[in-house]
Amino acid sequence: MDSILDFNKVDTSSLVDRVEDNLVQLLQEKKLKVGDSIPTELELCNILGVSRTVVREALLRLRLMGLIDSKKKKGSVITSPDIFGVLSKSMNPHILDQETLKEIFEIRLVLEIGMADFLYHKISKEDIEELKVIVGNEPAGASDFLFNIEHEIAFHGKLYEITGNSTLKKFQNLLLPIFDYVNNSGLLKKNAKLHKFVSHKGLVDILENGSPEIFRNAMRNHLENHFARLFSED
Numbered sequence: 001m002d003s004i005l006d007f008n009k010v011d012t013s014s015l016v017d018r019v020e021d022n023l024v025q026l027l028q029e030k031k032l033k034v035g036d037s038i039p040t041e042l043e044l045c046n047i048l049g050v051s052r053t054v055v056r057e058a059l060l061r062l063r064l065m066g067l068i069d070s071k072k073k074k075g076s077v078i079t080s081p082d083i084f085g086v087l088s089k090s091m092n093p094h095i096l097d098q099e100t101l102k103e104i105f106e107i108r109l110v111l112e113i114g115m116a117d118f119l120y121h122k123i124s125k126e127d128i129e130e131l132k133v134i135v136g137n138e139p140a141g142a143s144d145f146l147f148n149i150e151h152e153i154a155f156h157g158k159l160y161e162i163t164g165n166s167t168l169k170k171f172q173n174l175l176l177p178i179f180d181y182v183n184n185s186g187l188l189k190k191n192a193k194l195h196k197f198v199s200h201k202g203l204v205d206i207l208e209n210g211s212p213e214i215f216r217n218a219m220r221n222h223l224e225n226h227f228a229r230l231f232s233e234d
Helices: 015-029 041-048 052-064 083-090 098-114 116-122 125-136 149-162 166-185 200-209 212-222 224-231
Strands: 068-071 075-078
Touching: 015 041, 015 052, 041 052, 052 068, 083 166, 098 166, 098 212, 098 224, 116 149, 116 212, 125 149, 125 200, 149 166, 200 212, 212 224
Parallel strands: none
Antiparallel strands: 068 075
């Protein structure tokens, strides 16, 4: 029995899996940049010691990930992948497990609280006025609702836009639908009673007259009921 336990674990990855990993490592070692041509299929076969069929399959995977692309007269070249294009295909609440959904829900809370300094560094009077219009278009009593996807997209989407970080904005577009799904799915505990929280209007007032620290605390208060549902005792 002991001799059986001494065997190394069997490598269950396919040859294409290993070649894919080796290809990525090879491209890193060659210090290729975006726009640089990669070795030809035949050259890669010789370097990696595998058939052309295996190399083609591995290259196809890299193309699907957006790491390489085919260009006329240059062959395959390194590209900057559209990471959110790839993510968007898997960020579907109906195909993600419950733990992943809950963790994505938590990521959004972290981002909202952490954006304060970026907002104050970038925000303009025009941005404040636009936020006031957004808040003014919300129906009476909107601050009593825990979450409304249309209000959140309009208001929080504008906050992400103000940061000037386009990657953050794209990520938010992926997060909000999942946040909405989790909020209404029954994955989180329901509060017996909602706490009062800082409204969107209150956040705009603080952006206009407050400081990053005050805004961070206000945003934490704005999201209080979500945190309560995450951390409430059974």
